[in-house]
Amino acid sequence: MAVFVLSKNKKPLMPCSEKRARLLLSKKQAVVHKTYPFTIRLKKQTGNATQPLQLKIDPGSRYTGVALVMDLPTLMRALCLFELQHRGHQISEALTQRRAFRRRRRNQLRYRPARFDNRTRKDGWLPPSVQHRLDTTLALVQKLKRLCPVSAIVFERVKFDMQKMLNPDIQGVEYQQGTLFQYEVREYLLERHQRTCAYCAGESLDPILEVEHKHPRAQGGTNSIHNLVIACRTCNQAKGSLTLSEFLSTLKNTKLDKVRKVKITQILAGKVFRLKDAGAVNACRNQLGRDLASQQLPVSTGTGAQTKYNRMRYQLPKTHALDALMTGELTKPVEGWSRPTLVVKAMGRGCYQRTRLDQYGFPRGYLQRKKTYFGFQTGDLVISTVTKGKKQGIHVGRVAVRDSGYFNVQTKTGGVQGVSYKTCQIIQRNTGYHYYFNSKVAH
Numbered sequence: 001m002a003v004f005v006l007s008k009n010k011k012p013l014m015p016c017s018e019k020r021a022r023l024l025l026s027k028k029q030a031v032v033h034k035t036y037p038f039t040i041r042l043k044k045q046t047g048n049a050t051q052p053l054q055l056k057i058d059p060g061s062r063y064t065g066v067a068l069v070m071d072l073p074t075l076m077r078a079l080c081l082f083e084l085q086h087r088g089h090q091i092s093e094a095l096t097q098r099r100a101f102r103r104r105r106r107n108q109l110r111y112r113p114a115r116f117d118n119r120t121r122k123d124g125w126l127p128p129s130v131q132h133r134l135d136t137t138l139a140l141v142q143k144l145k146r147l148c149p150v151s152a153i154v155f156e157r158v159k160f161d162m163q164k165m166l167n168p169d170i171q172g173v174e175y176q177q178g179t180l181f182q183y184e185v186r187e188y189l190l191e192r193h194q195r196t197c198a199y200c201a202g203e204s205l206d207p208i209l210e211v212e213h214k215h216p217r218a219q220g221g222t223n224s225i226h227n228l229v230i231a232c233r234t235c236n237q238a239k240g241s242l243t244l245s246e247f248l249s250t251l252k253n254t255k256l257d258k259v260r261k262v263k264i265t266q267i268l269a270g271k272v273f274r275l276k277d278a279g280a281v282n283a284c285r286n287q288l289g290r291d292l293a294s295q296q297l298p299v300s301t302g303t304g305a306q307t308k309y310n311r312m313r314y315q316l317p318k319t320h321a322l323d324a325l326m327t328g329e330l331t332k333p334v335e336g337w338s339r340p341t342l343v344v345k346a347m348g349r350g351c352y353q354r355t356r357l358d359q360y361g362f363p364r365g366y367l368q369r370k371k372t373y374f375g376f377q378t379g380d381l382v383i384s385t386v387t388k389g390k391k392q393g394i395h396v397g398r399v400a401v402r403d404s405g406y407f408n409v410q411t412k413t414g415g416v417q418g419v420s421y422k423t424c425q426i427i428q429r430n431t432g433y434h435y436y437f438n439s440k441v442a443h
């Protein structure tokens with residue numbers, strides 16, 4: 001991973017290689033500014049020559065991939081890969097539980113009259129779990145903007161570009177084998193038909209699915225998205241260059257043909273195929289688009305199908321960070337994609353709750369009101385040097401503070417419990433995130 005570099009007066013400079021950073025540090029020309037993401041600060045004033053840096057984002061519901069890319073004339077060099085892990089589902093669970101407890105307590109006061117319905121929601125309100133997703137993504141973008149001179153943002157705005165597919169200019173164009181547009185159309189159709197044959201609903205047991213013209217090309221059918229469906233090869237070949245009604249009249253009374261008759265009659269009667277729940281996902285992504293646009297950087301967009309198409313062409317494994325790298329239009333060779341991914345996991349910053357509740361909603365002990373103990377907070381990154389006893393060794397990781405002064409440290413290899421605060425030294429204060437490197441392909 002590239003190392004972020006700040007100037008003497010903390011202005012972002014171009015990131016450098018790990019080797020160069022080591023050299024600068026050993027010559028005492030720079031100091032460590034931040035551990036995660038690793039950032040150094042130069043001690044002397046320097047020039048600030050920059051090259052175009054792109055920030056590419058692939059927003060998802062649980063994970064958001066982010067790639068920092070140097071856009072050189074002949075190639076794209078991936079400098080840093082990030083995987084942002086959201087905690088939307090935890091937020092949603094916590095709020096659901098809180099609502100249940102409140103409702104239960106309110107129901108005990110059954111003689112108290114209801115208040116009138118005076119609750120309103122602000123314009124542009126999003127569910128807290130979704131809002132959190134937007135907030136954390138934007139926070140990471142802003143953080144990276146402070147560490148390096150980002151000059152453009154590319155993000156995956158939609159799964160499919162409907163406008164492009166419905167655009168009459170493209171409808172007339174003869175599409176060629178292997179183009180992005182054809183790929184996008186096929187992915188869209190597969191999604192729309194839930195990956196089953198539109199004529200037999202998988203009754204033929206043929207696993208090969210193809211793009212099919214309802215009104216055949218030979219009889220003047222167009223490549224318009226309205227004239228296309230997904231069909232299995234068996235159905236596609238049986239239909240050949242017949243129109244739908246001609247195909248219907250050739251059908252016999254076998255089990256397969258009976259299903260086909262039902263399906264084709266529905267299509268002839270004007271059944272419209274629609275994508276399932278595309279709206280909810282798009283609302284969130286559109287908001288992210290508006291938020292990113294407010295960053296005063298040029299923002300360009302890509303589609304999910306385009307990302308997948310690029311990933312196949314470059315033959316990269318599927319990870320969230322590499323999906324981000326593959327977002328948008330790509331023509332140049334890509335370098336540096338195999339570097340480890342820095343996982344940025346949203347952990348929250350503790351809770352306001354004063355007590356935990358038992359399963360009936362009754363209080364079960366009281367929580368501490370203090371967050372800081374002996375100068376440490378849960379979530380701080382510490383190094384604990386224990387010189388004797390059973391826990392002897394050097395432990396680096398996230399600390400969980402205890403009133404007693406004996407903390408737990410979550411290390412890479414598990415954790416160690418009950419180390420004294422006196423052995424601990426802070427590396428980085430809690431920022432609400434947990435950072436670690438992940439080099440294996442997951443999810």
Ligand SMILES: [Zn+2]
Nearest residue numbers: 197200232235
């Ligand atoms: Zn079929």
